[in-house]
Amino acid sequence: MxxxxxxxxxxxxxxxxxxxxxxxxxxSGMFGVGGGFLMTPLLFFIxxxxxxxxxxxxxxxxxxxxxxxLAHLRRKTVDLRMGTxxxxxxxxxxxxxxxxxxxxxxxxxxxLLVKLCxxxxxxxxxxMMFFESLRAIRNTRRGAAPKRKKHGWVxxxxxxxxxxxxxxxxxxxxxxxxxxxxGILAAIMGVGGGFIMVPAMIYLLGxxxxxxxxxxLFQIIFVTAFTTMLHATTNFTVDIALAVLLLVGGVIGAxxxxxxxxxxxxxxxxxxxxxxxxxxxxxxxxxxxxxxxxLYSLGAAGGH
Amino acid sequence: MLWRLAxxxxxxxxxxxxxxxxxxxxxxxxxxxxxxDGSEILIFGAVKREAPIPETTLDVVxxxxxxxxxxxxxxxxxxxxxxxxxxxxxxxxxxxxxAVATTGPLDKVLSNTEDLRHRISIPRAIRSVGAASMxxxxxxxxxxxxxxxxxxxxxxxxxxxxxxxxxxxxxxxTAISLPANLTEGAYQTRIFLxxxxxxxxxxxxxxxxxxxxxxxWLFTMSREQPMLxxxxxxxxxxxxxxGASAAFQIMRRG
Numbered sequence: 001m002x003x004x005x006x007x008x009x010x011x012x013x014x015x016x017x018x019x020x021x022x023x024x025x026x027x028s029g030m031f032g033v034g035g036g037f038l039m040t041p042l043l044f045f046i047x048x049x050x051x052x053x054x055x056x057x058x059x060x061x062x063x064x065x066x067x068x069x070l071a072h073l074r075r076k077t078v079d080l081r082m083g084t085x086x087x088x089x090x091x092x093x094x095x096x097x098x099x100x101x102x103x104x105x106x107x108x109x110x111x112l113l114v115k116l117c118x119x120x121x122x123x124x125x126x127x128m129m130f131f132e133s134l135r136a137i138r139n140t141r142r143g144a145a146p147k148r149k150k151h152g153w154v155x156x157x158x159x160x161x162x163x164x165x166x167x168x169x170x171x172x173x174x175x176x177x178x179x180x181x182x183g184i185l186a187a188i189m190g191v192g193g194g195f196i197m198v199p200a201m202i203y204l205l206g207x208x209x210x211x212x213x214x215x216x217l218f219q220i221i222f223v224t225a226f227t228t229m230l231h232a233t234t235n236f237t238v239d240i241a242l243a244v245l246l247l248v249g250g251v252i253g254a255x256x257x258x259x260x261x262x263x264x265x266x267x268x269x270x271x272x273x274x275x276x277x278x279x280x281x282x283x284x285x286x287x288x289x290x291x292x293x294x295l296y297s298l299g300a301a302g303g304h
Numbered sequence: 305m306l307w308r309l310a311x312x313x314x315x316x317x318x319x320x321x322x323x324x325x326x327x328x329x330x331x332x333x334x335x336x337x338x339x340x341d342g343s344e345i346l347i348f349g350a351v352k353r354e355a356p357i358p359e360t361t362l363d364v365v366x367x368x369x370x371x372x373x374x375x376x377x378x379x380x381x382x383x384x385x386x387x388x389x390x391x392x393x394x395x396x397x398x399x400x401x402x403a404v405a406t407t408g409p410l411d412k413v414l415s416n417t418e419d420l421r422h423r424i425s426i427p428r429a430i431r432s433v434g435a436a437s438m439x440x441x442x443x444x445x446x447x448x449x450x451x452x453x454x455x456x457x458x459x460x461x462x463x464x465x466x467x468x469x470x471x472x473x474x475x476x477x478t479a480i481s482l483p484a485n486l487t488e489g490a491y492q493t494r495i496f497l498x499x500x501x502x503x504x505x506x507x508x509x510x511x512x513x514x515x516x517x518x519x520x521w522l523f524t525m526s527r528e529q530p531m532l533x534x535x536x537x538x539x540x541x542x543x544x545x546x547g548a549s550a551a552f553q554i555m556r557r558g
Contacts, residue, residue: 002484004340006519007526011341011484047458047485059537066545071552112388225538232534236526240537241338247541251548288386296450297389299376 007239008052014245016046021060021246025253029068030261031273032216033194034061034224037280039246050299052239055231059243061224064250065217071258072214079165079211082175083218086197089176090219091226093183101188114188119284121185125199126277132203133270140267166207166215178204186223194220195277202270209266213258323353325495325507334482334491334513342484345511347405348477351497357473358499363406363413364468364476365496367424368511370401371489372431377447393447396431400487402455403462405478407470410463415501422496422503426452426461459483488515 001014020042024035036057043053072078104113157171178200186193194216201212232238261269330346347366375398381390406413410425419425430451432444455461460483468478491511496503515523526533 002341063541070549233530255552
C-alpha cells in the first residue's frame with residue numbers, strides 16, 4: 001500500500017516502513033540504543049530527503065524508547081536517579097557540542113572530521129567491548145567468578161550518591177562527566193548517543209548491563225523529544241505520517257526486544273552490541289573507502 | 305473518438321487566427337491524497353487554421369514542467385584514499401518535474417535556436433547561468449548532466465520522442481505520467497507547433513497539483529503552527545509507546 005508523505009513529498013510503501021520500524025524497535029529494546037544509526041541510511045535509501053529522515057526519526061525514537069522504558073520499569077531495570085544525572089550532564093554537553101560544531105564548521109571540512117572521528121570511535125569502543133565480553137564468556141564457561149573492579153580512584157571523589165537500582169554508591173562527578181561528553185559527541189555527530197552511552201555506563205560507571213539498557217532508553221526519550229521539537233519549529237522537517245508508520249512498528253518491536261534482552265546473559269548482550277557497533281563502523285569505513293556508484297548527489301541549495 | 309469529438313467542439317468555440325492550438329486536458333487538477341500513487345494526464349487538442357494545410361510537415365512538441373527551485377549538486381572525489389564531497393555547484397533553477405513529448409526525434413522537429421529561445425529540451429530547462437560565474441574552475445556541464453541523470457532515473461525527467469500522436473495534421477494527443485513523488489505547485493504545460501524546426505504557434509496552460517484533505521491539513525499545520533505540530537507528534541509517540549506496552553502486558557497476563 002503506497003502512502004504519500006505530506007512533508008517529505010515522497011510516496012512510500014506503508015508495510016515496508018512498518019517492518020523497518022519494527023526491526024529498529026527490537027534493537028532499541030534489546031540494547032538501549034535509539035537506532036538512528038540504522039534508520040537514517042535506510043530512509044535515505046528509500047528516497048526520504050535527509051533532513052526529513054533525521055527529524056522524523058527522532059520522533060519515532062521517542063515512541064520506541066518510551067515503549068521500551070515502560071517494559072523495563074515493570075522489570076525494575078531502570079535507574080531513574082542515574083538517568084536524571086546523566087541527562088543533566090547530557091543537556092550541558094549538547095549545548096557545548098553545538099557551539100563546538102559551529103566552530104569546526106567555520107573552519108571547513110567538518111563533515112570529514114566528524115565521519116573519521118566516528119569511525120575511529122566506534123571501532124575502538126566496539127573492539128574493546130567485543131574482547132571484554134569474549135573474555136567474560138570464557139571465564140563463566142571455565143567457572144571462574146567474574147572479577148569486579150571495586151574501589152578505584154573514582155570512589156575517592158566527593159558528592160557521593162546512592163544509586164540503589166544499579167547497586168552503586170559513587171560520586172555524581174563521573175556520571176555527570178559521562179553525560180557531558182556523550183552530549184558533546186551526540187551534538188557533533190548528529191546521533192542520539194545510545195551507542196556511546198551504553199558502553200560508557202557499563203565500563204566507566206560499572207553499572208550492571210541489565211540496568212544500563214533501561215536507563216539509556218530513559219534518557220534517550222528526553223534527548224530525542226527535545227530534538228523533535230527543535231526540528232519541528234526551526235526546519236519544519238518532522239513528517240508526522242512517516243513517524244506514525246515507523247513508530248507503530250517501533251513500539252511493538254521495543255516490547256519484543258526487551259523480552260529478548262532480559263532472557264539473555266549480560267555478556268551475550270554485550271558481545272552482540274559490540275558486534276553491531278563493529279558492523280556499523282565497518283559500513284561507514286567502506287563508504288569512505290569504496291568508490292560510490294554515483295559520484296554526484298543532489299541537495300537543496302543553501303542547505304548543509 | 306471521444307477526444308476527436310471534444311477537440312472539434314472546442315475548435316468551434318475558439319477565436320480565429322492563422323494556425324493555432326486548441327487544447328484539452330483530461331484534468332487540469334491533480335489532487336495529492338494520502339494514497340496518491342502517481343497520475344496520468346491526457347493532453348489532447350486540435351490545430352485550428354483558416355488557410356489550407358501547408359506543404360511542409362507539422363510537428364507537435366508538448367512540455368510539462370513542475371515548479372523550478374535552486375539545486376545544489378555535489379561531487380565526491382578521492383582524497384587521501386577516502387571518498388569525500390569536494391566540489392559543489394549551485395544551479396539557479398531546475399524544475400522538480402519535467403517531461404517533453406514530441407511527434408518525432410527532437411533534433412528533427414525543433415531547431416537549436418528555437419530550443420534556445422523557448423527552453424524546451426531538458427538541459428535547456430535547467431538554468432545554470434549563475435553557477436558558471438560563481439565556480440569558474442568547475443566544469444558546470446558535468447554537474448548539470450549528473451542532475452539530469454539522477455532525475456531521469458527517478459522518472460522525474462522524461463524525454464518521450466514520438467510519443468505524441470498526430471492525425472491528419474490536425475488532431476494530436478499524448479499521455480504524460482506523473483510519478484508518485486510529486487511536488488506541489490503549478491505545472492506549466494506548453495504546446496508548440498513546429499514546421500521545419502520553426503515554432504509556428506504556441507499555447508500555454510497550467511495543471512494545478514495540490515495536496516488535499518489530511519495531507520493539506522498536516523502540511524499547513526507544520527508551517528503555521530510548528531509548536532503545536534511538534535507537540536502533537538510527541539503526544540502521538542508517547543501514546544503509541546504506552547499503548548504498545550499496555551497491550552503487551554494484557555497479552556502476557558491473558
